[in-house]
Amino acid sequence: MSDDQARIPEATTRRLSLYLRVLTDLERTGADTVSSRGIADLCRLNPAQVRKDLSRFGAFGVRGIGYDVAELREIVAGLLGLDTASRVVIIGAGNLGQALADYPGFHGGGFEIVALFDVLDEMVGTVSRRGHPVHHIDDLERIVRADGVRIGMVAVPAANAEDVVERLAKAGVRGIVNFAPVRPEVPEGVAVRNVDLTVELESLSFFLRDT
Amino acid sequence: MSDDQARIPEATTRRLSLYLRVLTDLERTGADTVSSRGIADLCRLNPAQVRKDLSRFGAFGVRGIGYDVAELREIVAGLLGLDTASRVVIIGAGNLGQALADYPGFHGGGFEIVALFDVLDEMVGTVSRRGHPVHHIDDLERIVRADGVRIGMVAVPAANAEDVVERLAKAGVRGIVNFAPVRPEVPEGVAVRNVDLTVELESLSFFLRDT
DNA sequence: ATTTGTGAACGCATTCACAGCT
């Protein structure tokens, strides 16, 4: 399972995160086993899709029964690399950066937000509502290296995004979630997810014409 | 061009938004014409992809020359329904809701943010940094109907998202961008975009294992 | 009877390649 990563479609990895969420919920509600159909219904997917996704990594189910909820939850968490927490930095301590820092969904284990960074002197030294410190962007490389930060979330204006991404990559970050409305160039070996709020809203608008 | 919407892949509509962005930039820099390759390079796409996307709606280019930047920008904006502004409400005036309300990318025309809504009494009556008012959620239906709001952005906790989506749909909203970590059920005729920050981060984590 | 795991079929989006226009 070393260089299998490349052969797994991104769509599958996104669904794994969905599966983890419903498995966590199922475990909390006390369910012992669940069928591919049970998972699929909760995710609004096809049961065959769920089985095919899971079967890429092994045969975790029991025919006639289904999957053991607790066991599968642990397996999926492991596949996603969430058994050991990854350290995360957030670049840009504006509205969006602060919202990301305090976003409850990131604090279920698997991620540890180390700090935010900004260029504005009046922000530096403050902390977010949840207490994450804001550093000056000049300290980015030092802190990333010192703390072994693996993921950066970019919440800066479009004009600065390309530069920030390059600095993160050079400092050794391995994954970037980019919220700036640009498609930054990234070195080989650095994974990127672009979350483009303008695209979401404008593409939605398309389907609303003449209504 | 009435019920063509259904035949257009969502992927194409998302790229239209990208094309609009680069065309706007090109127009600002004074470019008169641009080739499909020029657009493709800026979006990190294949030139044939750009031509095929545009050709779904008509033949806008000139062989041997390319596309007229200003003309194509206007055409694409029209396709996306951005020639007339859609009114938008944001449900949830927490960190994320406030960040969305003040997000600069939404204010280039095409959208008008009417208000935010929340259940917390201490938020009601306040305004966001940019001056968008926060109303009580009880006033949601009234304001949506009175102002002809067409789009809702949902930034509430997972537990409340399903209910909020249903209320928006019943009040007549036609499109929803959902940031809550659930896949809400929506009535026929309402378009949804799910932006799932946890999925972005966790699916990224997958590709970082053993590194 | 129920449900998994998977090869085969399908559908769809992307890319190629070239005719046709300037």
Place this chain on the structure above:
DNA sequence: AGCTGTGAATGCGTTCACAAAT
């Protein structure tokens, strides 16, 4: 010569359908 528009080819993810297992 340069570039668009598009049918054909390709590639890839999803769904079907069934043998295998309990």
